[in-house]
Amino acid sequence: MKRTDLEVEHHYKGKFVGRHRFRPSGRTWVFGRSRSADVRLLGDEVSDVHAYVEYHGENWTISDAGSPSGTWLDKNPVVRETIQQPITIIVGGHTLKFTPRAIEKSLFSSEKSWAGEPNKQANRMYHQVVVTKNDRIVKTELLDPKQAFRIEVQGKVETLAAPKSGEPVESQLGSIRVVQRLVKTDVLKAHEGGWKTLLTSSDTRAPFLTALVFMVLVLGIIIAVPKRPDDSLKQIKPDDKYTRMVFDAKLMRKEQKQASEMRKVLMARAPASSNSFHAPVRVKSASSSTKIIKHLKLSQLNALLGKIAKRANKNGPMIAGFGHFADDLNTGPATAVNNIGSLQGIHTKIGRGGGTYKIGGVGTAGLGGGRSVAGLGGLASGGAGSGTVGILDEETQVEGGLDKDVIARVINANLGEIRYCYERQLSANPNLYGKVQVKFAIDAAGLVQDQHIGITTLRNAMVEGCILRRLASWHFPQPKGGTRVLVTYPFMFKAIN
Numbered sequence: 342m343k344r345t346d347l348e349v350e351h352h353y354k355g356k357f358v359g360r361h362r363f364r365p366s367g368r369t370w371v372f373g374r375s376r377s378a379d380v381r382l383l384g385d386e387v388s389d390v391h392a393y394v395e396y397h398g399e400n401w402t403i404s405d406a407g408s409p410s411g412t413w414l415d416k417n418p419v420v421r422e423t424i425q426q427p428i429t430i431i432v433g434g435h436t437l438k439f440t441p442r443a444i445e446k447s448l449f450s451s452e453k454s455w456a457g458e459p460n461k462q463a464n465r466m467y468h469q470v471v472v473t474k475n476d477r478i479v480k481t482e483l484l485d486p487k488q489a490f491r492i493e494v495q496g497k498v499e500t501l502a503a504p505k506s507g508e509p510v511e512s513q514l515g516s517i518r519v520v521q522r523l524v525k526t527d528v529l530k531a532h533e534g535g536w537k538t539l540l541t542s543s544d545t546r547a548p549f550l551t552a553l554v555f556m557v558l559v560l561g562i563i564i565a566v567p568k569r570p571d572d573s574l575k576q577i578k579p580d581d582k583y584t585r586m587v588f589d590a591k592l593m594r595k596e597q598k599q600a601s602e603m604r605k606v607l608m609a610r611a612p613a614s615s616n617s618f619h620a621p622v623r624v625k626s627a628s629s630s631t632k633i634i635k636h637l638k639l640s641q642l643n644a645l646l647g648k649i650a651k652r653a654n655k656n657g658p659m660i661a662g663f664g665h666f667a668d669d670l671n672t673g674p675a676t677a678v679n680n681i682g683s684l685q686g687i688h689t690k691i692g693r694g695g696g697t698y699k700i701g702g703v704g705t706a707g708l709g710g711g712r713s714v715a716g717l718g719g720l721a722s723g724g725a726g727s728g729t730v731g732i733l734d735e736e737t738q739v740e741g742g743l744d745k746d747v748i749a750r751v752i753n754a755n756l757g758e759i760r761y762c763y764e765r766q767l768s769a770n771p772n773l774y775g776k777v778q779v780k781f782a783i784d785a786a787g788l789v790q791d792q793h794i795g796i797t798t799l800r801n802a803m804v805e806g807c808i809l810r811r812l813a814s815w816h817f818p819q820p821k822g823g824t825r826v827l828v829t830y831p832f833m834f835k836a837i838n
Contacts, residue, residue: 741826775799
């Protein structure tokens, strides 16, 4: 399999910006100032769509999109230029070095071990079939050694006999190419192991048992946590009237209304002057006596509630600053202050006519910074928040002998490393967000090869380089049929705070 990729090295005003790699796919790559451009160029001399790159036949071409400032090659304006060797393009203050890379890779991981020399330690022979279209693997199968391979091409069923040796046999059926050979392998036996392989393998037994013990501990903690007590009114005794008054606002208003009416009656019967002698007032009706007793009990309850509130608020004085309030006009923006420590620094008035306290140790929560304020000290800065990483399933592409779900499990297990690469740069640039498309290949042993960045709107060389370094250390299951697997995986980055 042979193809020619295009590598673009981007510099701006003498500083390295990033490196991009394009594969022949029939699409157009745009260079310009637009946020949707594949390679974004900044500056007043750059148009939104300044130039574009295409792949025609077996050659790459770069064309100017009618920009006012032009696209330049060796001080000559570029209209349409074929890229057959490394060239350097100038766009405003940007320098773009285009280098075509011819890549020729074998369809199989190792010709020596598969062709003519089957694995002697394996137990079974198979008829291996690999179907490609336009140099892309579309199907792989392992059949019985003597079983023929059937394929439908343009409505007609073609039958290809099984090969007789380990040498690859190619058949061209229109745009479809079929490669056949005999192989001796234990791939199917390894996949049929299932849970038995998981529990008996020394590489997976320890992590599996650790996870199982952790799950048992979490389940035990959940069961052992005591239930929250029920604080509803169901636990209050029905005959405890004065306790229910604390929780029942309707009952409280009713008792207050009765006390107010009783107060008016007593004031009406009170003597006009304190110097004159009056006989004590006697309440003849039993209902009036009951109201007086209720009034006395209510007064005692109000006094008890007042003492409780005063004691609860003893260590929490209300502080009001002098001057304008924060929401008054023409006073500048307000600053929210949290975590007040020792009362040192600012004199404030407590209540009415009270003493003074001092406030110190004031800091801000979250993003801080700014100037120091007299008496308050500098406002300390907090963290810049964290980020999240999403995966766009509809843009994921897998070509070869591994299912998309198998690859997704490995990537999800290592997603924390991708998030670390993003959050490390997020602290320096809180507005950093975008999509990064990562392309890589998985060899017959499950190791990552040829990892590079495809389409990227994040445009941060530090994050993209960190992702490629992390990806190179991952290990995937062995592909079916011993073929290479080509993977395109997009990641979406966004700040949470």
